[in-house]
Amino acid sequence: xxxxxxxxNVMSRGFHTTPVAQEIRKMAxxxxxxxxxxxxxxxxxxxxxRCIHVYNKRGVGFLGDKVLLAIKGEKKKAIxxxxxxxxxxxxxxxxSNNVVLINDEGTPLGTRIHVPxxxxxxxxxxxxxxxxxxxxxKLLAIASRYV
Amino acid sequence: MASVGRILSHDIRQNIQNFKSLxxxxxxxxxxxxxxxxxxxxxxxxxxxxxxxDRENTAPLEFRFKYPEFLPxxxxxxxNSTRERLERMDMMARRAHIDIxxxxxxxxxxxxxxxxxxxxxxxxxxxxxxxxxxxxxxASFRLRNAIDKQGMEVVYNMYDPTIQKVECLRLEKRLDDKxxxxxxxxxxxxxxxxxMEPELIDETAPVRINTLKVPLKPPPWLERWERQDxxxxxxxxxxxxxxxxxxxxxxxxxxxDLMKIYRQTIPMEDQKDIFAEVYSDLHKLEITRRKxxxxxxxxxxxxxx
Numbered sequence: 292x293x294x295x296x297x298x299x300n301v302m303s304r305g306f307h308t309t310p311v312a313q314e315i316r317k318m319a320x321x322x323x324x325x326x327x328x329x330x331x332x333x334x335x336x337x338x339x340x341r342c343i344h345v346y347n348k349r350g351v352g353f354l355g356d357k358v359l360l361a362i363k364g365e366k367k368k369a370i371x372x373x374x375x376x377x378x379x380x381x382x383x384x385x386x387s388n389n390v391v392l393i394n395d396e397g398t399p400l401g402t403r404i405h406v407p408x409x410x411x412x413x414x415x416x417x418x419x420x421x422x423x424x425x426x427x428x429k430l431l432a433i434a435s436r437y438v
Numbered sequence: 439m440a441s442v443g444r445i446l447s448h449d450i451r452q453n454i455q456n457f458k459s460l461x462x463x464x465x466x467x468x469x470x471x472x473x474x475x476x477x478x479x480x481x482x483x484x485x486x487x488x489x490x491x492d493r494e495n496t497a498p499l500e501f502r503f504k505y506p507e508f509l510p511x512x513x514x515x516x517x518n519s520t521r522e523r524l525e526r527m528d529m530m531a532r533r534a535h536i537d538i539x540x541x542x543x544x545x546x547x548x549x550x551x552x553x554x555x556x557x558x559x560x561x562x563x564x565x566x567x568x569x570x571x572x573x574x575x576x577a578s579f580r581l582r583n584a585i586d587k588q589g590m591e592v593v594y595n596m597y598d599p600t601i602q603k604v605e606c607l608r609l610e611k612r613l614d615d616k617x618x619x620x621x622x623x624x625x626x627x628x629x630x631x632x633x634m635e636p637e638l639i640d641e642t643a644p645v646r647i648n649t650l651k652v653p654l655k656p657p658p659w660l661e662r663w664e665r666q667d668x669x670x671x672x673x674x675x676x677x678x679x680x681x682x683x684x685x686x687x688x689x690x691x692x693x694x695d696l697m698k699i700y701r702q703t704i705p706m707e708d709q710k711d712i713f714a715e716v717y718s719d720l721h722k723l724e725i726t727r728r729k730x731x732x733x734x735x736x737x738x739x740x741x742x743x
């Protein structure tokens with residue numbers, strides 16, 4: 292009975308008990324902005340994915356960095372396409388931390404990104420793409436709008 | 439903070455005015471204030487503008503609100519008169535190339551700039567100016583807009599050489615010096631269409647003040663808005679603890695702190711010297727801008743069908 296009660300309590304809770312992370316590091320909550328099945332359902336359920344690893348040497352994610360997400364009990368890779376943190380002049384700062392899910396080859400899981408993405412990503416992702424590695428520029432093709 | 443400090447807020451000025459009326463008008467120890475500010479009618483201001491032919495080189499008083507970036511940082515540690523003069527020269531050189539219109543916090547701007555990352559190598563952003571910062575060549579402004587219900591902000595340096603064009607689509611002021619609270623407002627209050635047409639305005643009329651009061655979303659907020667005296671926000675409730683703390687952190691004596699005002703402002707005499715240096719050039723640019731605007735209007739007659 293107690294277990295049942297606690298379960299109901301947890302499910303009905305409309306807020307997070309962990310503080311907001313000021314930068315993208317492990318355990319930061321993110322927002323999936325593509326129309327992939329898993330991403331959409333995770334956002335609808337109010338269970339945004341958490342970053343569990345940042346693929347750079349600092350451990351803090353910046354625009355265009357690849358991260359590993361824990362999303363609906365699965366591990367997925369994603370690219371950061373919009374950040375809340377202050378940016379240098381001319382680079383937009385967004386109201387949420389946006390990610391687009393990709394697979395190991397760099398192909399996005401969805402077919403559309405429904406928010407604008409910064410122009411500078413075109414350069415950043417091209418720089419990160421290696422000839423024989425993953426091709427991250429595929430993500431740019433599904434963007435609906437640049438800003 | 440510096441930009442707010444450089445130009446006195448209306449309240450403070452009012453206080454000083456009252457203060458001065460007690461001690462008579464001719465008190466030199468309050469020399470950082472403009473006694474005539476409020477007494478001067480708009481007609482007299484117009485006369486001032488005409489005086490440029492007489493080579494009097496007296497910039498109208500509203501220049502400190504129109505061109506706040508020409509005033510240096512009031513902090514003496516950051517002052518260097520030679521650097522400031524050189525920067526002013528550079529700023530005028532840049533202004534000779536692109537037309538930076540007059541705008542205030544709350545105006546809607548469109549910025550076109552060359553962007554090596556963009557497809558067509560140019561990028562245009564439209565948004566409401568929510569903050570103006572910095573002085574001299576480091577002056578910058580922050581535009582905010584929401585596209586596809588995604589709020590975003592971009593900071594532009596005013597004298598950035600990559601900027602191709604700055605348009606003021608709607609010239610107006612809001613009730614506050616900074617509109618950072620728009621981040622915690624419903625998204626429709628920071629949504630502006632990209633295909634907005636520039637509004638035609640009467641340049642002689644005083645700048646319109648938009649008295650819109652925006653509602654705040656429920657907490658959590660990005661800042662403690664209850665501690666800031668916001669005029670452009672609707673009444674909102676905070677919990678008992680936050681209200682008590684806000685009460686505790688109030689500093690009602692600061693508006694009477696003359697030394698604080700003195701430290702945060704550029705004295706009137708210095709302002710006069712600075713604007714005298716750039717006034718004739720700025721005035722010439724203003725005239726050419728007006729001429730160009732008239733030309734553009736004239737060049738678009740409706741074709742009889």
